[in-house]
Structures are given as structure tokens and as C-alpha cells.
Amino acid sequence: MTTERSSDRPANPVWQNDTPEGQAPIREGQDWSTWPRYDNAVLGLRNYWYPVGWADGIGRKPVPIKLLGEEIVLVREGDRIYALHDRCPHRGVPLSHGRRQFPETVSCAYHGWTFDLKNGNLCAVLTDGPGSPICGRMKVRTYPTEQRLGMVWVYMGTGPVPPVEREIPDELLDNDFVMGGRSNVRNGNWRFAAENGFDEGHAKYLHNTALWRLFKVMPAWNKTEITKVGPWLIRVQEELHWEAEFPGLGVWTNKRWWKRVPLPDRPGKGSKVNPVIDSLDIPGFVSIRLPGLLRVAYPQFIHYEWYVPVDEDRVRYVQLMARFERGLTAAAFKVKYLAAIRWLFHGQFTGQDAWMVDVTDAPPERLYRPDVSITAWRRLVEKSDPVVQPLPSPKGSPK
Numbered sequence: 001m002t003t004e005r006s007s008d009r010p011a012n013p014v015w016q017n018d019t020p021e022g023q024a025p026i027r028e029g030q031d032w033s034t035w036p037r038y039d040n041a042v043l044g045l046r047n048y049w050y051p052v053g054w055a056d057g058i059g060r061k062p063v064p065i066k067l068l069g070e071e072i073v074l075v076r077e078g079d080r081i082y083a084l085h086d087r088c089p090h091r092g093v094p095l096s097h098g099r100r101q102f103p104e105t106v107s108c109a110y111h112g113w114t115f116d117l118k119n120g121n122l123c124a125v126l127t128d129g130p131g132s133p134i135c136g137r138m139k140v141r142t143y144p145t146e147q148r149l150g151m152v153w154v155y156m157g158t159g160p161v162p163p164v165e166r167e168i169p170d171e172l173l174d175n176d177f178v179m180g181g182r183s184n185v186r187n188g189n190w191r192f193a194a195e196n197g198f199d200e201g202h203a204k205y206l207h208n209t210a211l212w213r214l215f216k217v218m219p220a221w222n223k224t225e226i227t228k229v230g231p232w233l234i235r236v237q238e239e240l241h242w243e244a245e246f247p248g249l250g251v252w253t254n255k256r257w258w259k260r261v262p263l264p265d266r267p268g269k270g271s272k273v274n275p276v277i278d279s280l281d282i283p284g285f286v287s288i289r290l291p292g293l294l295r296v297a298y299p300q301f302i303h304y305e306w307y308v309p310v311d312e313d314r315v316r317y318v319q320l321m322a323r324f325e326r327g328l329t330a331a332a333f334k335v336k337y338l339a340a341i342r343w344l345f346h347g348q349f350t351g352q353d354a355w356m357v358d359v360t361d362a363p364p365e366r367l368y369r370p371d372v373s374i375t376a377w378r379r380l381v382e383k384s385d386p387v388v389q390p391l392p393s394p395k396g397s398p399k
């Protein structure tokens with residue numbers, strides 16, 4: 001069966017759904033072309049540090065990862081973890097298949113070209129003898145790495161390397177805390193994941209079936225403003241509506257008789273607020289910052305999620321829950337994380353987000369009032385460090 005197309009539609013349409021008046025074109029400001037840098041940042045923003053996985057998961061055996069569209073191999077030597085471009089310049093075999101023949105080196109599995117982990121220099125060619133003339137004349141690209149928050153961080157940017165602390169929220173640098181986390185690769189471009197995270201509208205509807213929300217009630221709808229505090233964009237609630245009558249349809253509400261706890265619209269409004277979280281004085285529940293870090297601040301703990309670009313169609317989704325306590329309270333939180341939060345929040349709840357990110361298909365798009373959160377985020381990216389990750393060259397080698 002073929003679908004008839006109205007003759008006045010363009011071949012590459014950016015039309016909204018049919019309306020009684022006919023088909024109205026999407027106005028300027030509702031297509032990604034309004035955000036050219038954002039549009040180009042398919043593979044992420046280059047001049048930032050990214051967490052790429054748990055440090056204790058990296059051993060002497062080389063581990064391949066993909067970051068900003070590029071293949072990288074991580075290798076541990078003692079306390080240090082090194083990151084190299086995962087391609088042997090000889091015949092293009094991934095160095096992640098290689099062996100650890102000598103300390104501080106990795107040897108390609110094919111012909112034994114051996115690279116210095118610190119600088120990527122070709123320091124020996126095992127199948128061409130100690131006097132191999134190509135030795136010292138080749139190298140693979142290396143990337144700066146750090147270890148923070150139990151994770152390996154990699155910097156793929158240009159120019160002077162900023163301290164990794166620039167990318168870590170102050171509260172995680174200045175206070176003691178206990179944490180639990182999950183990291184996995186999910187379907188969807190990193191921008192869909194970031195937009196989903198900061199999206200004002202969806203949690204009230206999509207997540208009203210989540211077990212994490214079983215006893216917590218959210219408003220039916222809000223009026224929201226976005227404010228900037230330091231590096232963060234924050235969703236601030238101007239109006240909260242717990243139920244609404246839709247003429248001719250009925251009442252919509254998230255209230256249920258067994259849901260006793262209203263979710264606070266800002267963390268400081270909880271009945272018992274952790275002193276560290278209270279001192280942050282965050283005016284809203286949800287914040288986002290470059291290059292793609294979301295913060296959801298509850299009165300007692302904070303959830304963070306990083307959207308780390310893997311390639312055009314996949315994002316590394318790093319979740320971390322922190323509680324600013326020491327001693328027994330910290331130990332109890334760790335148990336609670338492993339027994340419940342890990343699968344309730346970092347599993348089933350954010351699994352609903354993964355589902356939506358996977359099936360989002362935009363542009364074209366037609367935004368609505370709560371999407372002020374999405375447009376504010378896109379504007380923030382527009383003002384970011386202008387270096388975006390180029391699409392990979394055909395052989396995947398660095399330029």
C-alpha cells in the first residue's frame with residue numbers, strides 16, 4: 001500500500017502532524033538546524049574529560065573501548081592506566097588483541113610491533129630483530145587518562161589538557177561520601193540521552209509505572225523555568241499542579257491512595273535534608289552541565305548520570321549514586337544501594353529512559369512548552385568549547 005503525499009509537501013518535510021487547518025510548517029526554532037554546533041556534535045564534544053568505565057575493571061590485559069567514535073585500548077601497568085589508539089600502524093590489527101611482552105609496553109598480536117604505553121612510540125619490532133630500522137620512526141596516538149570516582153577518565157581534546165577535576169561536581173571533590181554505580185552502553189545517540197535526562201515532561205508520565213516511584217507521587221504537570229548556576233542549568237518549578245481536569249476527558253493525576261511521599265521539587269524542601277546537600281542550595285531537583293552530566297538531587301542523596309558518546313548510535317550511560325556520610329550511615333547506604341537502589345533506580349527506572357532514547361526519532365520534531373529544558377540545554381552546547389569530534393576516517397585511524 002502506498003501513502004498519498006500532498007503535492008505541496010516538500011520532499012524532505014519538516015511538517016507537524018496534520019491539523020484541522022491543514023499542514024503547518026514547523027517554525028524556525030523547532031529544528032536542529034537552529035543549533036548548528038549541536039547538530040554537528042554527533043560524536044560529542046572533544047575538549048572534555050569523559051568517564052569510560054570502572055578502573056578496577058582494567059587489568060594488565062588490554063581492554064578495547066570506543067569513545068567519541070574512536071577505538072581506544074586501555075592497559076594497566078601498576079597503578080597507572082594508559083589509553084592508546086587501538087590500531088597497529090603496520091596492518092591495522094587492534095592492539096587490544098596484543099600481549100604484554102615487556103613492562104610498560106603492549107605488543108601487537110600479529111608481528112610483535114611493540115609500543116611504549118607512555119608515549120605510543122614503536123620501541124621494538126620483535127620479528128625484525130633489535131636493529132629494526134623502523135623502530136623509533138612510528139607511533140600510535142596516546143590520550144591522557146586519570147582515575148577519579150573509581151572510574152577511568154580519558155581526554156581526547158586538543159590544546160592544553162585541563163584538570164580532570166573541571167569535569168567533576170565540586171560537592172564530590174570537597175566532601176566525604178559513599179557511592180554505588182553502574183556503567184553500560186545503551187542504544188541511541190548521546191544527545192537523545194542528555195535530552196531525555198533533562199526533559200521536564202516525561203518523568204511524570206513515563207515513570208509513573210516505575211517501582212522506584214511506587215510510594216512517591218509527582219505532580220501531574222508543572223510550569224518550569226531554567227536557570228544557570230555556575231556550570232549547571234537547573235530546572236526550577238514555578239508552578240506545581242498535582243491533578244488537572246481535562247475538559248471532556250476527565251482528571252489526570254499521579255496521586256494514588258498508597259503514594260504518601262510527594263517528591264520534593266527542590267532537594268532543600270525535604271523533611272530531613274543532608275547538610276552537604278542543604279548547603280548546595282540547589283533551586284531545583286534536576287540539573288545538567290557540559291559535556292553531558294545530569295544531577296538529580298534528593299534530600300538525602302544525589303544521583304549523577306554521564307552521557308558518554310560512543311558512536312553515532314550508542315552512548316555509555318554511567319550512573320552514580322552518592323550519599324554524603326561516613327561510618328555506619330555510609331555502610332548502611334552501601335547495603336541499601338546494592339540491595340535496592342541498584343536495580344530499582346539504576347536498573348528498572350532508568351531502563352524506561354533507555355527504552356525511550358532507543359526509539360526517539362528526531363528531527364523532525366515539534367516541541368511543546370515543557371521542552372524549554374531541552375532548548376536551554378541545546379543553547380548551552382552551542383556556547384560550549386567549539387571543538388566537536390569529527391566523524392571517523394574510513395579506516396578509523398586518527399587524523
Ligand code: FES
Pocket residue numbers: 088089090091092093108109110111112113
Ligand atoms: S599488524 Fe601489528 S605487528 Fe603487524
Ligand SMILES: [Fe+2]
Pocket residue numbers: 196197202203207353
Ligand atoms: Fe527519565
